[in-house]
Amino acid sequence: MNKINSIRKDWSLIETLIAQDRKILDIGCGDGGLMEQLENNRNAITHGIELNRDLAANAIARGFNVVNGNAELDLSQYSNNSFDYVILSQTLQAMMKPKDILSELLRIGSKAIVSFPNFGHWKIRLQLLISGKMPVTESLPYTWYDTPNIHFFTIKDFLNLCNEMNIVIEKSIGLTSKGKQFDISESVTGVNFFTHEAIFLLSYKNFEPIKIKSSKKVFAKNSVIAN
Amino acid sequence: MNTKFTTDTKIESEIAYFENVNLKLESGDIIDNFKLAFKTFGELNTDKSNAILVCHALTGDQYVAGNNPITGREGWWSRMVGPNKPIDTNKFFVICSNVLGGCAGSTGPKELQNESDVAYGGNFPSVTIKDMVKAQSLLIESLNIEKLFSVIGGSMGAMQALQWAIDFPDKILNIIHIAGALKHSAQNIAFHEVGRQAIMSDPIWKNGKYFENNEVPERGLSVARMIAHITYLSENAMHRKFGRKLQSRDIISFGFDADFQVESYLRYQGKSFVERFDANSYLYLTRAMDYFDHDETFRKNIEFSHNPNNHLKYLIVSFTSDWLFPTIESKMIVNQLNSLSREVSFLEIDTDKGHDSFLLEEPQLDDVIKGFLTNNFAKIDE
Numbered sequence: 179m180n181k182i183n184s185i186r187k188d189w190s191l192i193e194t195l196i197a198q199d200r201k202i203l204d205i206g207c208g209d210g211g212l213m214e215q216l217e218n219n220r221n222a223i224t225h226g227i228e229l230n231r232d233l234a235a236n237a238i239a240r241g242f243n244v245v246n247g248n249a250e251l252d253l254s255q256y257s258n259n260s261f262d263y264v265i266l267s268q269t270l271q272a273m274m275k276p277k278d279i280l281s282e283l284l285r286i287g288s289k290a291i292v293s294f295p296n297f298g299h300w301k302i303r304l305q306l307l308i309s310g311k312m313p314v315t316e317s318l319p320y321t322w323y324d325t326p327n328i329h330f331f332t333i334k335d336f337l338n339l340c341n342e343m344n345i346v347i348e349k350s351i352g353l354t355s356k357g358k359q360f361d362i363s364e365s366v367t368g369v370n371f372f373t374h375e376a377i378f379l380l381s382y383k384n385f386e387p388i389k390i391k392s393s394k395k396v397f398a399k400n401s402v403i404a405n
Numbered sequence: 406m407n408t409k410f411t412t413d414t415k416i417e418s419e420i421a422y423f424e425n426v427n428l429k430l431e432s433g434d435i436i437d438n439f440k441l442a443f444k445t446f447g448e449l450n451t452d453k454s455n456a457i458l459v460c461h462a463l464t465g466d467q468y469v470a471g472n473n474p475i476t477g478r479e480g481w482w483s484r485m486v487g488p489n490k491p492i493d494t495n496k497f498f499v500i501c502s503n504v505l506g507g508c509a510g511s512t513g514p515k516e517l518q519n520e521s522d523v524a525y526g527g528n529f530p531s532v533t534i535k536d537m538v539k540a541q542s543l544l545i546e547s548l549n550i551e552k553l554f555s556v557i558g559g560s561m562g563a564m565q566a567l568q569w570a571i572d573f574p575d576k577i578l579n580i581i582h583i584a585g586a587l588k589h590s591a592q593n594i595a596f597h598e599v600g601r602q603a604i605m606s607d608p609i610w611k612n613g614k615y616f617e618n619n620e621v622p623e624r625g626l627s628v629a630r631m632i633a634h635i636t637y638l639s640e641n642a643m644h645r646k647f648g649r650k651l652q653s654r655d656i657i658s659f660g661f662d663a664d665f666q667v668e669s670y671l672r673y674q675g676k677s678f679v680e681r682f683d684a685n686s687y688l689y690l691t692r693a694m695d696y697f698d699h700d701e702t703f704r705k706n707i708e709f710s711h712n713p714n715n716h717l718k719y720l721i722v723s724f725t726s727d728w729l730f731p732t733i734e735s736k737m738i739v740n741q742l743n744s745l746s747r748e749v750s751f752l753e754i755d756t757d758k759g760h761d762s763f764l765l766e767e768p769q770l771d772d773v774i775k776g777f778l779t780n781n782f783a784k785i786d787e
Contacts, residue, residue, distance in 0.1 A: 201746075225748070231755060235769050238720065238750045239776025241784065245739060245751040255740040 188267060188293045188377055189215055191351050191359070195291055195379045196220050200262035203227070203286065205249045206269040210237035213244075225261070227252060250274055253282040261287040270294050271327040281343060284382050289348070293377040298332030298370040301355065316355070317375060333362065333370045340380065349379040408547040417474045418442045418467055418503075418510050421544050428540065431696075434530035438519060441544050442510025443467050443502035446486060447494035449550070454785065456550045457492060457778075458541065459501040460558030460565035463633075463690055464682055466509035469501040470494070475509065475681050481764065491775035492557065496782070500548070504565075505540040506532040506689045514613065514685035526685055527613030534561070534697045538568040542576065552576055554785070555778060559583035559763035560730065561690070564697050567738070570717060571699065571706045579718035579781060581774060583763045584727050586734035587741075588698040593729060596636050597691040600629030604684050613685050626684045627675025634674045639726035639759035643667060704741045719749040720777050722763075722770065729760040750777070 189212050196202070199221050204213050207226025216222040226244040228234040234246035245252065249266075250273060264287030266279070271294055273279045283290035295317040305313035312322040320327065331339075333352075340347055350362035352373035362369050362376060409422040421441050428436045444467045449456060459469050459482065470486040472479065486492045486499055503511040506529065514529040545553060556577050558566045563585025570580050589597075607625030609615050615622055635643075647667040651657065654664065663669040699706070719742055723735035732753045742749040754769050756762045763770065 225746075231753065232769075235752055235754075235773050238752055239773050239780070241777065241780025243718070243748045243750050245743065245749065246753055247736075247739075247751065252740075252743075255743045257744050257746065260746040 186211075187353060187357055188375060191353075191377050192265060192267065192291055192293070193219055195349060195377070196222065196263055199223075201225075201260075203256070203261045203264045205253075205264065205266045205283075207237060207242070207244060209233050210240050210242040210244060212265070212267065213237070213242050214240070250279065253279070253286065256286045258285055259288060263287050263289050263291055265291045267291070267293045268295065271297075271329050271331065273329065276329050276331075277339065277343070280339070280345070280380075284345065284380060288381065290380045291377065292380060293375065294331070294336070295327075296333050296352075296370065296373045296376050297330040298334060299355070299374050300371045303371075333373055333376050336376070336378070340378075344383050346381050346383050347378055348381055351377045353377075406543065406547070408543075410547075413442070413510060415474075416442065416510050417472070418444060420510060421547060423540075423543055423547075426543065428536075428543075430530055430536045431533045432531045436512065436530065439505065439512035439540065440510070440516075441502045441505070441512070441540060442507075443500060443544060444469065444471070445501075446470055446499040447497055449498040449548075453550050454552070454554060455496065455782070456498045456500060456545075456548075456553050457555045457557060458545065458553050458569075459486065459492070459499055460541075460556065460562035461501060461504065462558070462560040462562050463694065464630075464678070464687075465562070466507065467501045467503045468509070469499070484766070485771070485774070491771045492778065493775070497554065497778070500545070502541055502544055504537040504561075504690070506537070506686060506693060508683035508686035511540075513683070514689055515616070515683040524616050526616060529685070529689060531692060531696075532689060533693050534564045534568050535572065537693065538565050538572055541565070541569075542573055545576070552578065554782060555579050555581060557581040557583075557774075558585075560585060560760065561694050563730075564694065567699065567703075570719065571703070574707070574717050577717065578785065579720065579777075581720045581722070581777065582735075582738070583722045583770075584724060584730045584735075584760055585738075586730050587703050587737055588700040588734075589695050590734070593636075594695045596632060596729075597695055600632050601688050601691060603628040603632070604688060607684075610684065613688075615684070621679060622684045623679045626682065626687060627672075627679050629684075629687060630678040630682075631671045631675045634671060636729045637759055637761040639728065639757055641726060641757035642759050645757070646670075700737075703738070704745065707742075707747070708745055716748055718781060719747060720773070721749065721751045722773065723751075723753045724759070724762040724767075725753060725755050726757045727760040727762065 201223045204226045207213055207228050213224040213226055217224055227247055227249050228244055229248055231246055234244050237244040264283045270276050302313040352360050352362045353375040354372055355374040406426055407424045411420050413420050424438050465481050468480040469482045470480040488495050503509040506513045508515045514525045518525050556566045556569045563582045566580040566582045569577055604610055604622055604625035607622035609620050610622040650666045652663050652666045652669040657664050663672055721735050721739050723732040739749055739751040758765050
């Protein structure tokens with residue numbers, strides 16, 4: 179089968195993060211473009227969730243497994259670890275409870291791939307500084323009163339949240355507004371300034387079992403000890 | 406199993422006779438011999454991979470497309486099934502059979518009891534959706550089809566499709582389940598009960614023996630149909646169609662004539678239904694729907710009946726204005742399938758046409774069914 183070239187730059191990067199023959203859940207899958215790409219190029223088994231009825235109908239008509247629904251309400255129905263990867267592309271900032279969603283992604287999937295527009299980009303900072311108005315840019319093209327993006331955050335904010343939630347950043351890719359690609363972790367200074375769009379591959383920390391001396395019992399650090 | 410096929414020219418239908426099959430029903434009763442009336446459309450391909458079973462709803466029949474000789478009108482899903490239609494008979498071999506307990510040629514209360522000249526009437530055993538599907542599976546087997554590409558149905562047809570997924574997951578590749586549920590709700594049972602009471606309180610019904618005097622409990626059956634018909638529509642659709650418009654008059658009559666168009670319409674629906682449907686069959690089939698309940702058992706059933714490599718696909722469709730089988734009921738099925746990581750697609754179609762939407766003009770339903778079938782069929786061909 180012929181390889182499919184991505185329509186979106188972040189899709190081709192997402193593809194590079196995904197191994198062959200894996201099971202994938204794409205949240206906000208649209209009409210199935212990324213699913214098609216991953217089925218063709220990575221031999222993936224794909225499932226999708228799409229809020230927009232017409233897009234979901236298109237995806238289903240194209241033969242993809244897509245559920246017309248709201249991820250914030252529907253993710254709870256999926257079992258733990260039922261996917262290898264859960265993808266949330268350009269949607270976290272539009273979620274009511276981004277933190278809950280993030281933990282749901284890593285409950286359902288062994289790994290999560292999250293991409294988002296960086297609100298800390300210098301152009302956005304400059305716009306707010308100079309004009310005193312909420313910034314409107316190419317990647318965030320909405321005025322404040324009709325934007326679907328209700329939680330703006332920067333790369334720094336995201337890194338702090340991951341740290342707080344014990345989430346491991348396995349890989350992180352930044353894109354400048356000109357589409358130049360770089361590794362976020364290797365260029366920490368200025369990264370929050372120049373990254374236009376960020377893509378993260380996430381997993382939970384794998385805790386080695388540690389011995390608790392007093393009880394002589396082995397507990398995993400992240401296991402719950404019942405009273 | 407010994408199956409004989411004939412054609413009944415009077416009702417323009419194929420008939421499959423199953424002899425000495427000892428069909429054990431869920432109730433424990435056994436039917437030794439039975440027949441199913443069915444129609445087929447299109448051609449079965451050489452590797453027999455293009456067969457689709459369409460399951461009809463409560464008052465449907467095997468005449469899914471083409472001419473229905475009983476009503477003299479087009480088949481009930483002619484807009485969906487046919488050459489170049491969403492369920493394309495140029496590509497697929499479509500089978501539709503009248504359910505067990507029905508009244509369009511299959512064994513049911515209207516038919517004669519084994520080798521006697523008396524109809525079953527109230528002596529017909531209680532049948533369930535599971536029994537109907539068991540009978541259908543024998544028909545599919547006798548047509549030498551090992552695996553159905555798809556089982557498709559709306560309403561009671563959706564119940565049958567779901568039952569196929571539960572009982573015969575290895576004999577099908579996908580189901581299209583439209584406007585259905587895991588169970589028949591209390592409200593739905595209540596509406597059916599009112600319909601049955603209307604029939605049974607008609608003095609002509611006579612404990613189901615009305616046929617002995619060549620009579621039909623027309624009043625009861627037509628009232629049952631009128632009640633049911635209301636539940637198939639929505640308030641918006643009724644308002645759009647009828648409003649408070651008067652029927653063949655300019656002023657109200659201050660009496661109980663059908664002043665309003667909606668009354669006239671319902672009376673017509675009741676009257677024309679009586680001409681084509683058997684009252685006892687209506688009792689049995691509504692009962693079969695009432696008994697349908699996989700609320701507690703669905704998850705367990707599909708969890709163990711499948712192996713992980715069995716890629717049975719589910720397409721679940723609901724309609725926003727369907728208050729008989731509301732979206733929440735479909736979502737319960739989707740939830741359970743998702744929790745087991747099954748290959749499920751779900752779409753809620755925005756329409757004001759109510760439960761009957763699946764029978765009516767809904768372009769999005771057409772597109773999704775056509776695309777789902779075409780693309781998934783292409784995948785098995787690869």
